[in-house]
Amino acid sequence: MKRVFLCLLFLLCLMSAAVTAQAAETDWYVDEVTKTLYINGHGSTADIKPDGWKAEFNIHSVVIGEGITAIAEEAFSGCLYLETVQLPASLTQIGARAFQNTGLTEIVIPKGVKVIDERVFYQCDSLTKVELHDGITNIGYEAFRKCRSLKKLDIPGSVQGIVTNAFAECSGLEEVRFRNGMTRLPGDEFYQCTSLRYLEIPDTVESLRYVYFTHLPALETVRIGSGLKQLFDGTFDGCTNLKRFEISPDNQNFCSIDGVIYSKDQTTLVRLPLGYEGTYEVVPGTLTIGARAADGCVKLTG
Numbered sequence: 001m002k003r004v005f006l007c008l009l010f011l012l013c014l015m016s017a018a019v020t021a022q023a024a025e026t027d028w029y030v031d032e033v034t035k036t037l038y039i040n041g042h043g044s045t046a047d048i049k050p051d052g053w054k055a056e057f058n059i060h061s062v063v064i065g066e067g068i069t070a071i072a073e074e075a076f077s078g079c080l081y082l083e084t085v086q087l088p089a090s091l092t093q094i095g096a097r098a099f100q101n102t103g104l105t106e107i108v109i110p111k112g113v114k115v116i117d118e119r120v121f122y123q124c125d126s127l128t129k130v131e132l133h134d135g136i137t138n139i140g141y142e143a144f145r146k147c148r149s150l151k152k153l154d155i156p157g158s159v160q161g162i163v164t165n166a167f168a169e170c171s172g173l174e175e176v177r178f179r180n181g182m183t184r185l186p187g188d189e190f191y192q193c194t195s196l197r198y199l200e201i202p203d204t205v206e207s208l209r210y211v212y213f214t215h216l217p218a219l220e221t222v223r224i225g226s227g228l229k230q231l232f233d234g235t236f237d238g239c240t241n242l243k244r245f246e247i248s249p250d251n252q253n254f255c256s257i258d259g260v261i262y263s264k265d266q267t268t269l270v271r272l273p274l275g276y277e278g279t280y281e282v283v284p285g286t287l288t289i290g291a292r293a294a295d296g297c298v299k300l301t302g
Contacts, residue, residue: 035060044070157181210234226250
């Protein structure tokens with residue numbers, strides 16, 4: 001009996017050693033010449049501690065090997081000199097605040113990642129380019145807030161949730177395109193995007209509500225897709241530089257004439273862009289002018 005017990009104990013020790021060796025497969029090292037951090041192995045970076053590379057090395061780039069599936073929360077937070085990161089196709093999760101306040105200049109999100117967690121890229125001032133694949137479903141709270149060098153955004157149609165202030169204070173952002181598939185657009189997620197001048201609404205959006213896209217002082221052009229059925233009062237309030245609406249010719253409810261929104265049959269003037277200047281003469285055949293068609297058009301003289 002004693003011999004059996006000792007054999008079992010020996011086997012347990014072997015199993016424990018095997019598990020320890022497997023956990024140790026996730027590891028990292030730094031090339032001190034190039035200031036490149038290499039992470040290799042399997043599983044999550046939570047298995048290794050970031051304190052070493054944060055305290056001892058001003059890393060400039062990160063290469064994460066295939067097999068890594070998750071980046072831990074705050075893994076690279078505060079790495080001010082970090083400019084580039086190579087993410088593996090095996091990655092499925094990026095933890096909250098993982099790259100906040102770093103020097104990243106661009107990022108390509110792997111196809112396995114479905115959620116951009118809260119503040120993942122918060123205050124990445126040097127970030128100029130973001131590639132979001134069709135498959136991402138949610139963009140979290142302040143995920144890209146204060147990414148002031150970001151110029152353009154393509155939001156894939158798979159995205160069904162964008163949380164408050166996801167892109168707030170991206171003061172360099174100039175163009176945003178929402179792709180077909182999205183049915184619900186964000187409200188104040190673009191707060192203080194003071195350079196945003198072009199906005200594209202997809203064919204799959206049926207209504208634009210009051211909270212959508214207000215107080216964007218640089219907004220000049222809005223392109224609206226074929227699916228829009230309802231345009232609520234107050235949409236685009238405070239967009240005092242808005243010059244032009246462009247509506248898809250396939251839209252069955254609205255049309256645009258010289259940048260002004262009319263009903264499809266051109267009998268109702270629906271909305272003048274708030275930045276319209278001078279006098280305006282309605283198109284022949286107009287029978288009705290919407291109650292708030294010219295609200296906020298402070299440059300309209302008659």
